[in-house]
Amino acid sequence: MSKLSILFLLVLSFSSVLSELCNPQDKQALLQIKKDLGNPTTLSSWLLTTDCCNRTWLGVSCDTDTQTYRVNDLDLSDLNLPKPYSIPPSIANLPYLNFLSISRTPTLIGQIPSAIAKLTQLRYLYITHTNVSGPIPDLLSQIKTLVTLDFSYNTLSGKLPASLSSLPNLVGITFDGNQISGAIPDSYGSFSKLFTSMTISRNRLTGKIPATFANLNLAFVDLSRNMLEGDASVLFGTEKNTQKILLAKNMLAFDLGKVGLSKNLNGLDLRNNRIYGTLPQGLTALKFLHSFNVSFNDLCGEIPQGGNMQRFDVSSYANNKCLCGSPLPPCT
Ligand SMILES: *[C@@H]1O[C@H](CO)[C@@H](O)[C@H](O)[C@H]1NC(C)=O
Ligand SMILES: *[C@@H]1O[C@H](CO)[C@@H](O)[C@H](O)[C@H]1NC(C)=O
Numbered sequence: 406m407s408k409l410s411i412l413f414l415l416v417l418s419f420s421s422v423l424s425e426l427c428n429p430q431d432k433q434a435l436l437q438i439k440k441d442l443g444n445p446t447t448l449s450s451w452l453l454t455t456d457c458c459n460r461t462w463l464g465v466s467c468d469t470d471t472q473t474y475r476v477n478d479l480d481l482s483d484l485n486l487p488k489p490y491s492i493p494p495s496i497a498n499l500p501y502l503n504f505l506s507i508s509r510t511p512t513l514i515g516q517i518p519s520a521i522a523k524l525t526q527l528r529y530l531y532i533t534h535t536n537v538s539g540p541i542p543d544l545l546s547q548i549k550t551l552v553t554l555d556f557s558y559n560t561l562s563g564k565l566p567a568s569l570s571s572l573p574n575l576v577g578i579t580f581d582g583n584q585i586s587g588a589i590p591d592s593y594g595s596f597s598k599l600f601t602s603m604t605i606s607r608n609r610l611t612g613k614i615p616a617t618f619a620n621l622n623l624a625f626v627d628l629s630r631n632m633l634e635g636d637a638s639v640l641f642g643t644e645k646n647t648q649k650i651l652l653a654k655n656m657l658a659f660d661l662g663k664v665g666l667s668k669n670l671n672g673l674d675l676r677n678n679r680i681y682g683t684l685p686q687g688l689t690a691l692k693f694l695h696s697f698n699v700s701f702n703d704l705c706g707e708i709p710q711g712g713n714m715q716r717f718d719v720s721s722y723a724n725n726k727c728l729c730g731s732p733l734p735p736c737t
């Protein structure tokens with residue numbers, strides 16, 4: 406090779422390094438994550454020799470808006486790891502992460518690393534459909550930027566961290582399909598005004614729904630399939646904007662006849678509890694109600710006639726103490 410062509414090659418490789426948008430520290434952190442996950446073939450596009458910001462790295466995006474080109478978005482799904490690995494603490498070395506999703510990887514085990522609290526710009530954290538276990542870390546309450554937390558369908562256990570309610574920007578939590586136990590903390594009644602969505606179904610929650618929930622204005626609440634008992638009337642109220650209340654398969658016992666109904670209610674699933682009293686007459690005024698099931702409770706009296714109430718079939722009302730009237734047999 407001539408001296409000239411060597412020089413030409415040098416200039417070429419130098420300019421390609423210069424034109425690389427990927428921050429060197431971010432690239433190093435990503436390559437460490439890849440290594441800590443056993444270099445899975447699903448991450449074979451993560452290469453030392455290519456630019457992590459040019460959209461060829463699977464699941465990696467850089468901040469093009471501010472032109473800092475720091476890695477702000479990491480989506481690790483269907484990783485297909487050769488053997489079980491834990492979530493690499495090296496993830497904490499991506500300080501500009503805004504969005505982190507780790508999903509559909511059953512070979513991912515171990516606990517949520519506490520190093521995650523170093524991600525002080527994180528807004529969306531999703532860890533779903535993995536075998537990640539242990540508690541939801543209390544340290545998450547240090548990440549003040551968090552907007553949504555989704556930890557659905559893992560093997561998480563322990564109690565709900567009480568401190569999450571101090572997160573000023575939190576809009577929703579989705580923790581369904583884990584083994585979370587104990588009572589819902591009283592502090593969960595003091596989430597910020599932005600907080601509108603709570604899903605903790607399919608867990609092992611016990612005790613009562615805190616009375617402090619009277620302060621919440623949830624658009625969506627799903628506490629189905631737990632072992633909750635006592636009163637749930639705090640979730641209801643004419644002044645709330647509630648759209649869905651899903652409480653199926655618990656041991657809740659309260660007088661349904663006394664609850665106030667949000668006019669926006671479109672789904673009410675109270676099946677398989679110990680709820681008593683009558684069905685509130687106000688149900689007939691709910692224009693958007695399209696999903697309704699109060700079967701397997703201790704309700705009594707005539708089913709309110711009108712509105713959407715007779716559109717629901719017998720199975721929505723069956724197996725109560727003494728409900729009667731259409732679509733059930735007439736009251737005697
Ligand atoms: C991204 O980097 C690779 C490897 O350096 C290169 O082949 C490709 O052309 C680049 N793509 C863009 C859109 O710059
Ligand atoms: C992870 O969970 C699945 C069920 O989602 C289970 O079948 C599998 O054996 C678990 N894998 C490991 C490595 O623990």
Ligand SMILES: *[C@@H]1O[C@H](CO)[C@@H](O)[C@H](O)[C@H]1NC(C)=O
Binds near residue numbers: 676697699700718
């Ligand atoms: C209502 O719940 C019962 C009990 O789980 C179920 O068998 C029935 O199919 C449900 N009906 C509707 C319409 O969802």
